[in-house]
């Protein structure tokens with residue numbers, strides 16, 4: 001065999017071997033099996049609270065270039081969470097998931113044109129469920145209200161609870177009405193107005209969780225003179241703005257802007273008021 005031909009054959013063999021080698025090293029990226037995998041490991045699950053958002057990345061391996069329009073998100077229930085496309089970069093597709101409602105749903109990312117599908121991601125939306133609703137009036141709560149007068153009652157419910165989840169339940173709606181006034185963190189304030197003379201009961205219900213507050217007994221008296229001023233029916237007067245509480249006889253309590261005035265009726269435990277975030281006034285030392 002002539003020397004140059006032998007040389008050619010050796011070169012050819014070397015080339016084939018080198019090509020084979022580079023083929024092998026490329027197989028991890030270029031020739032890998034097309035797939036979509038989540039970066040969440042096996043049995044992928046995301047757990048979050050209502051209102052929270054999390055970004056989820058999917059690793060996308062394909063032989064062909066893909067674009068945003070190629071992706072399709074399959075979500076088993078769109079009431080539980082929203083999914084929004086963020087970006088596709090370096091082979092990863094990023095989606096933002098926002099939890100809306102308590103529940104569990106399945107999420108899957110697909111490229112229908114390539115018949116690719118990711119594992120199913122379980123999205124669990126949880127909520128810190130308060131196991132009780134506390135009323136700021138202590139045990140066996142009672143309130144007296146003058147007819148056409150009103151008082152504010154505060155319930156401690158929970159930070160994650162929306163006002164829509166709460167319902168004041170009144171035994172006799174001819175005697176009082178209850179209106180939502182405002183919330184401050186975990187505390188919800190309701191304005192109770194006396195409509196006609198008599199007595200009835202009220203509690204705050206969160207039917208979705210089967211949770212109720214204690215029952216408050218409400219007495220509506222004919223006129224405020226038989227009821228007396230706040231001084232005689234209130235244990236403490238709180239200021240919802242300054243978060244201080246006073247003896248009803250304190251000058252600060254008497255000159256307080258009525259918008260900020262929170263009346264804690266007789267029977268309200270001092271510690272209950274403190275637990276609600278109020279601190280005692282330094283002048284009257286309630």
Ligand SMILES: [Zn+2]
Nearest residue numbers: 246250281284
């Ligand atoms: Zn005071």
